[in-house]
Amino acid sequence: MKASASQIRSAIERPNAATRLYLFHGPDEAGAADLAAKIAQSLGADAERVDLDMKALREQPGRLADEAASMSLFGTGRYIRLSTIEESALEAVTLLLGAERAGNPVIAIGPGLKASGKLVKAAIAAPAAMAHACYVPEGIDAARLATAVGREHGLRLTGSVPQRLASAANGDRAILAREIEKLALYLDAGPGTPRDADEAALEAIGADLGDAELSGAIDAVLDGRTGEIGTELARLGSAGTSMIPLLRQLARRLMTLAELRGDMDRGATVDEVLEKHRVFFREKASTARALRRWTAPQITRAIERVRETERALMHSGSAGDVLAQAECTTIARQAARARG
DSSP states (O other): OBOOHHHHHHHHHSOOTTOOEEEEESSOHHHHHHHHHHHHHHTOTTOEEEEEOHHHHHHOTTHHHHHHHOOOTTSSOEEEEESSOOGGGHHHHHHHHHSSOOOSOEEEEETTOOTTSHHHHHHHHOTTEEEEEOOOOOHHHHHHHHHHHHHHTTEEEOTTHHHHHHHHHTTOHHHHHHHHHHHHHHHTOBTTBOEEEOHHHHHHHTOOOOHHHHHHHHHHHHHTOHHHHHHHHHHHHHTTOOHHHHHHHHHHHHHHHHHHHHHHHTTOOHHHHHHHTTOOGGGHHHHHHHHHHOOHHHHHHHHHHHHHHHHHHTSTTSOTHHHHHHHHHHHHHHHHHTOO
């Protein structure tokens, strides 16, 4: 079935044993991950988590249904997690939804899935599935989200703070959560010790993450200026800027390049592409250089690497910012080798 926001909220609070698949699709990957995590929490802290990837589903489409029907070794609850589900999982999902029994829910995140695709349509048509489209919150919805996340951390966001935090995070829940966590730590706030968070506190932690602060590092990466990338990253580190917004903006720039590069591969010139897509005048020169340097396969691989790094950063126990800095340096070296 096609699930609305209110229906998903109800599912989080009271997971239905008859629901075999929770499918979160759409561009808000961080929002989908947050919903998936909350459903997992509702299933119980002792629930066993089984992670599957697309390689496993392509090689053994029936494994998803088998895992959903299997009992936990420890006699506890169980659920299956698919962090990046793709259209090619249609056969596996069809077998899951048509199986005689399941028992263990599947929680799947598909940021690249289209609402018009066969996989989403199959989930919508199935009574035993919930398909929910996740979009990046904007405007008043983004400010409300900031207020809600702040409340979870014991913060009462006052004045323009919700709007400023929402704008700084650019609708990204992961970035928003990181900035609110910093704010809560600064104010020594928690669910049992609520605090008011005003503009002065926000200024103190430097949570405004303007695009201009990140553009220098991103341009250095895409230009292959390996001698400068270290300086740019150190500047961001000194300012207390998280690497997650840097990776997010780098991914967006690469995705834009991929679209523009596609037009060039179909015969358009650099100037024609820049004009057609109305590239911001301050980014025209750097975009033109990148289009002449990067091929479509190189751009695709760079996007994959950036997204993999971001996901790794969100896991506890990772190398943190060092991991992101190393990946940015690696991509910059790739760009340097691609110079003509």
